[in-house]
Amino acid sequence: MLPASKNIAHYGLAWLVLVLAPLAGAFWWWNIGRPVVLPDAPSDRIACVSYAPFRKLGETPYDIHFVMTPERIDEDLRALSKRFDCVRTYSQSNGLSAVPAIAARYHMQVLMGIWLSSVEKYNANEVAQGIATANANPGAIRGIIVGNEVLLRGELSPKRLTEYIQTVRAATPKSIPVTYADVWERWLKYPQMAQVVDYVTIHILPYWEDNPVKTVDAVQHVEDVYARMQKVFPGKQLMIGETGWPSAGRLRRSAEPSIVDEALYLRDFLRYAATVNMPYNVIEAFDQPWKRAQEGTVGGYWGIFDSQARPKFPMRGPVTEEPRWWLGWLAGAIGAVLFVLAGMRARQWRGAKGWLALLLGGFAAGTSAAWQLRQMSYACTGWADWLLSSACLLGALCVAAALMRRIASQLADHRDHSEPATWWRFGSLFALVLYDILMAFDGRYLDFPMGLFLLPCVAYAVFGLLTHEQAMPSAEQRFMASAGVLLAIVPVVAEMGMSKVAWLWLGVNLAIAVPVLIAWRCHAVYLKTQQA
Incomplete structure (x- = not known):
């Protein structure tokens, strides 16, 4: 178990992440909806x-x-x-x-x-x-x-x-x-x-x-x-x-x-x-x-007109990136409701803290999913692309919702000592590292699917702050956590450290990897202590 002072610090940091995440999502959507004077x-x-x-x-x-x-x-x-x-x-x-x-x-x-x-x-x-x-x-x-x-x-x-x-x-x-x-x-x-x-x-x-x-x-x-x-x-x-x-x-x-x-x-x-x-x-x-x-x-997307022959912007006056920016906020509200409903199932905790955590996490997940859907509308070229991307997004939302139920239980002061859903984390790490490989070795034309991986990675980061794993993470997870971070450094270097998106992608890899690496180190120290 962690010392009480560390527990308090970790709980405070978890709340900070839960507050900042929906604020960041709301701000991003508002920002692309404001008219820019040119x-x-x-x-x-x-x-x-x-x-x-x-x-x-x-x-x-x-x-x-x-x-x-x-x-x-x-x-x-x-x-x-x-x-x-x-x-x-x-x-x-x-x-x-x-x-x-x-x-x-x-x-x-x-x-x-x-x-x-x-x-x-x-x-x-x-x-x-x-x-x-x-x-x-x-x-x-x-x-x-x-x-x-x-x-x-x-x-x-x-x-x-x-x-x-x-x-x-x-x-x-x-x-x-x-x-x-x-x-x-x-x-x-x-x-x-x-x-x-x-x-x-x-x-x-x-x-x-x-x-x-x-x-x-x-x-x-x-x-x-x-x-x-x-x-x-x-x-x-x-x-x-x-x-x-x-x-x-x-x-x-x-x-x-x-x-x-x-x-x-x-x-x-x-x-x-x-x-x-x-x-x-x-x-x-x-x-x-x-x-x-x-x-x-x-x-x-090099056209002055879109594929429907509509002008994308005027030649005079302000220009707006996304006139329907409010859809991102609407998606956040829908996400908050869905996460609250998911938290009601088999609930074993009480208190406003848990509900607040679900609302905040759901709103952040909704705005992130809306970002990914917007990206898919640009990137997907046919039904196969849409089917695969939609399945991945649905899976990411389910993992985030399941983790938020456990996070809500932790923050409601009813400790949930159950192990993290290792197969979910294994799947998330596997998908992330697979994309890391593509980005590292053939990433010139690939987009960063930030809205897709933000959901499980940030959720696992918050969950890792609140829990102390009782078992050593598997060798496969330890390997993927380490490899993912190293591979994510490649786009940062390739972009000469100038791409804010490449840095954010590295942050996403760190978010899911750090709890695994910390658990690995803690258990290694524990084993040495036991042997001594």
Whole structure:
């Protein structure tokens, strides 16, 4: 048993956690619901925007048999023409060769893309179709972009790419300039490519940089890179072929995807672009759900419009991250009620302290579960994702509710000396360490499922403060508790200690691991004492 002074301290710390947890949940939801005042954009109109029509679930350019109907393209371009003078496409397949002719109806121009890869047969079809489209619509095409980041992907050599560019230039009207698009670092690696294009098209995406740049500094980064590239390619026209910011996904160091951050970046960039003579293109018109499969959650949320073609934020006035923030508070209230009802079953304690603990724990769990559901609405791509995520969330809620019943009993001054539900803790540790492994070795595109693991981990931390385990934790639990903490340090180091979410993830691992490690140490000391 613990000394009385330590018991009192542990009880006080447990109450502190139970009070702070619902306050933190309530504050987080309120914070994302408040309007944020941002500088206005100079205009609602934007020079050019990347356009891919695959904005509905199940639509993907990877399906070579899928053809977007001209009617859908017409619907999209009619709406886009109200705010954009130009659209950039990336390929000729899936029906996109119809874009220039349809764009001309709405007095728009097209930066027409020809997609290149490592498959020569596919490339030949793309080039042939691109040449035919350019010759049929010369007045609607502002430029031809032969290949997009194919050097970055390592799918073609500079020599073979040059041959494709020369083929397109020789077969299309001289009035249409021909270029190639890639991230700015690749242009520095292959500066000879500037000699075979009419202008240099660079991509500057502060979020995806090897050293990510936070939103408030992002446009300054764009200015610095653009000035540097002008010095590298003097006398050559430069175009920013892609720039933008995501509205959802994982934090990269201090670069945070959110609607507010996307609005801030775009407004700042448009103010900068209005002061210099610089052609540019913003990525992108619509959110693209199919990109989540290759880039994680963040890949699907670069659009100025969502996948339903609704604008995500205004170009003037305050911006709100989550207008329905009150749903988080409602979820907290529902959680409090459910935890109180769960505490009534087979109750062996009395007193207001127990009920208060259930209310506080239930509210915190409800707000956390609501956070996870919001994250799932962004990340889940199909029914299988929803089924698995929902099952995990339900399991986490059940573990938290069961533990809160025992915590309430402890705080009501009726000691419950029963052992912790070791199989529940084993399952929670196993799931946590499994995700830790993924985050440590392949975490570039993975989200931190904070709302899922906060529930059991914090509950076990509070339970560990109030109880003293009577048996040595199993070897498997001791191993997973130790390994989880060590693995959780990897994202902190990878993010250079700048990611607040990576630190919180480490804290979640510590919350469930520390009680196990303390019990391990205490029992080891006890055994040594007995042996002595």
